[in-house]
Amino acid sequence: xxxxxxxxxxxxxxxxxxxxxxxxxxxxxxxVSAPTPSATPTTAEVPDAAPRAKADRxxxxxxxxxxxxxxxxxxxxxxxxxxxxxxxxxxxxxxxxRLVNLESQLSDQKGQTQHPxxxxxxxxxxxxxxxxxxxxxxxxxxxxxxxWDYGKSAFFETLTHLERAGVRYxxxxxxxxxxxxxxxxxxxxxxxxxxxxTDIWNQGPIQEHEARHHVAWAAYKLLEAPLAKxxxxxxxxxxxxHGGGEYQDVPMQWTRSFxxxxxxxxxxxxxxxxxxxxHGIAWHAxxxxxxxxxxxxxxxxxxxxxxxxxxMAKVTxxxxxxxxxxxxxxxxxGHVPMPFEGKSxxxxxxxxxxxxxxxxxxxxxxDVGEPGELSCFPxxxxxxxxx
Numbered sequence: 001x002x003x004x005x006x007x008x009x010x011x012x013x014x015x016x017x018x019x020x021x022x023x024x025x026x027x028x029x030x031x032v033s034a035p036t037p038s039a040t041p042t043t044a045e046v047p048d049a050a051p052r053a054k055a056d057r058x059x060x061x062x063x064x065x066x067x068x069x070x071x072x073x074x075x076x077x078x079x080x081x082x083x084x085x086x087x088x089x090x091x092x093x094x095x096x097x098r099l100v101n102l103e104s105q106l107s108d109q110k111g112q113t114q115h116p117x118x119x120x121x122x123x124x125x126x127x128x129x130x131x132x133x134x135x136x137x138x139x140x141x142x143x144x145x146x147x148w149d150y151g152k153s154a155f156f157e158t159l160t161h162l163e164r165a166g167v168r169y170x171x172x173x174x175x176x177x178x179x180x181x182x183x184x185x186x187x188x189x190x191x192x193x194x195x196x197x198t199d200i201w202n203q204g205p206i207q208e209h210e211a212r213h214h215v216a217w218a219a220y221k222l223l224e225a226p227l228a229k230x231x232x233x234x235x236x237x238x239x240x241x242h243g244g245g246e247y248q249d250v251p252m253q254w255t256r257s258f259x260x261x262x263x264x265x266x267x268x269x270x271x272x273x274x275x276x277x278x279h280g281i282a283w284h285a286x287x288x289x290x291x292x293x294x295x296x297x298x299x300x301x302x303x304x305x306x307x308x309x310x311x312m313a314k315v316t317x318x319x320x321x322x323x324x325x326x327x328x329x330x331x332x333x334g335h336v337p338m339p340f341e342g343k344s345x346x347x348x349x350x351x352x353x354x355x356x357x358x359x360x361x362x363x364x365x366x367d368v369g370e371p372g373e374l375s376c377f378p379x380x381x382x383x384x385x386x387x
Contacts, residue, residue, distance in 0.1 A: 054189030054319050060238070061095035061328075063312045064273040064293030066140070068124030068131060069104040072297060072335050073113030080127045084297045085135035087338045091312065091328055091374050092136060096187045099194065100296055101242060101273045102140035102169070104128070105147065106161045107154035120202070121149045126157070129165035139183060141196035143171025143216045144242040144274065148203055152210065170240065171196025171216040179216040180223055182230050182237070190317070192238060193230035195223060195267075199243025199254070200274055218243055220261045231266030236317055239267045242274045244292060247304045250362045251279055251291045259289050268323075269315055277306040280360030281327070283381035288315065288325045291363060299335045308332045309352065314376060327356060327368070328376040340375040349375055 068076065068084075075082045085092065092098055105123040115121035132140065140162065148155055155172070162169050170183040182193035197218035206212050216222075218241060230237050239262045244255045251259075251272075259270055263284035270289040272279065276298065279291035294310025301307045311329040329352045330337040340348040349371045356377070360366035369378035 052189050054235070057316050057318045058097070058188050058190045058192070058236070059095045059314065059316050060097045060099065060192070060236075060269075061092065061312055061314050062238075062240070062271045062290070062293065063098075063100040063296040064298075064310060065103045065276065065295050066100045066132075066297040067103045067122065067146075067299075067335065068106065068128035068297070069113045069122030070335075071113075071299065073104070073122070073124045073128065076127045076131060077111060077113070077125050080130065081134075083131060083134060084336045085131075085137075087336060088312075088330055089135070091330075091339070091376075094374070095314065097138050097185055097192065098136055099139045099141070099238070099240065099271070100132075100137055101144060101196075101240065101293075102132070102142060102158075103144055103146050103273075103298065105149055105154045105158045107150055107157040109150060109154075115149075122146070123150050123154060126161045129161035129167055132162075132167045133165040137167055138185060138187075139168040139170060139194055141171050141240040141242065141273075142169045143179070143196040143198040143218075143240070145198060145200040145202045147172060147198070147215050148209075148211050155211070155214065170194045171198065173214055176213040179214055180226050182226060182234075184234065190236060191234040192236045193234040194238045194240065195227065195230070196240040197223060197242070199241065199258070218258060220258060220265070223262065224265060227262065227265045227267065236268045237266055239270045241270065241272045244272065244275045244279075246275055247277055247301065247307070248275055249277060249279070249306075249359060255291065256363075259291070260284070263287060263289060268317070269313075271313055276301065277304060278310045278356065278359065280356065280358075280363035281325075281366040281379055282360075282363040283366070286381055287323070288313070288379070288381075289363075295332055296337055297335055298332070300332050306355070309348075311352070311356075325379050326372075326376040327379050328374060330375075345375065349377075353377060 106128045107123045168183050173179040182195050185192045197216045199218040203209050244252050272292045275292040278294040282289040290313040309331045311327040314326040314328050316324045357368050365382040367380045371377050
């Protein structure tokens with residue numbers, strides 16, 4: 001565990017991109033299809049069936065990487081009611097909307113949940129959609145580097161299973177070139193536009209891949225107009241982002257630049273994933289950017305201890321424009337997130353608070369308060385310029 005700011009600061013200029021990352025686009029961005037305007041936005045009524053007066057507040061809980069392939073997938077095949085979210089159900093129950101990154105396809109591969117040769121290729125079984133629904137996950141991001149692991153047919157099958165289970169998705173579309181449109185969720189009278197994009201692609205440059213028509217790439221020029229439109233039409237605008245350097249403790253420069261653009265472009269909050277470890281929190285005009293939420297349902301890497309501890313971002317949005325943010329940590333046992341509890345709870349909380357403070361020093365600074373119910377730490381801006 002890196003615990004001193006000097007080491008973190010030294011990393012800022014010297015980190016290299018992860019091996020799975022696609023080449024950085026330049027003029028090639030033009031090859032990624034721009035969104036086509038649509039008169040019918042993708043809308044989910046969650047959980048309200050009809051419009052209602054806006055409540056005083058809306059609580060949104062966002063988690064990192066969820067892999068329902070590999071070992072979790074085998075458990076689901078053995079027991080369709082298997083629930084890797086069971087231990088954090090009390091935390092999930094505190095939110096009005098729950099969002100995560102689905103890091104695996106959901107497809108029928110005749111009992112296979114990981115490629116026998118390439119272990120970086122995996123899929124969850126179709127029943128993974130029901131697992132998400134039972135955990136009351138309202139929306140998943142599909143814009144990530146594993147969206148195409150078993151190909152186009154498995155990608156479309158994933159959409160079908162999520163639709164069957166009533167789980168919304170963002171950052172992907174069955175129709176060509178609609179992937180940069182937001183998915184709109186309605187809850188407690190709030191209209192929430194959710195965008196999802198990826199800055200990582202496993203099958204070579206996405207600009208040369210068929211997925212460029214179906215998976216949202218993190219090029220701001222493709223997001224700028226939809227983001228501005230959503231800002232005018234909805235109460236809240238959230239951006240989910242998949243990118244950065246795997247197992248690195250601080251954000252890459254291109255991620256920082258992208259965050260600055262989307263926050264200036266109208267986002268109310270930013271939530272990142274892919275590094276598999278937690279990152280610090282930045283603030284843009286009082287609005288939070290959670291650079292990486294690490295692993296949620298994902299086995300830890302034995303070489304990187306912080307792949308086994310991370311947090312969910314909990315943001316309470318008030319109708320009058322105020323917000324409060326919290327970091328709600330857990331540790332991962334196998335691939336199952338577990339709350340801090342028992343004799344080790346206080347020690348885990350101290351270690352997490354110190355680590356988050358150090359990480360956040362590299363992103364501009366964040367005040368981390370004392371843990372409350374479910375070990376959730378209030379976090380707030382220091383009014384410094386984000387780095």
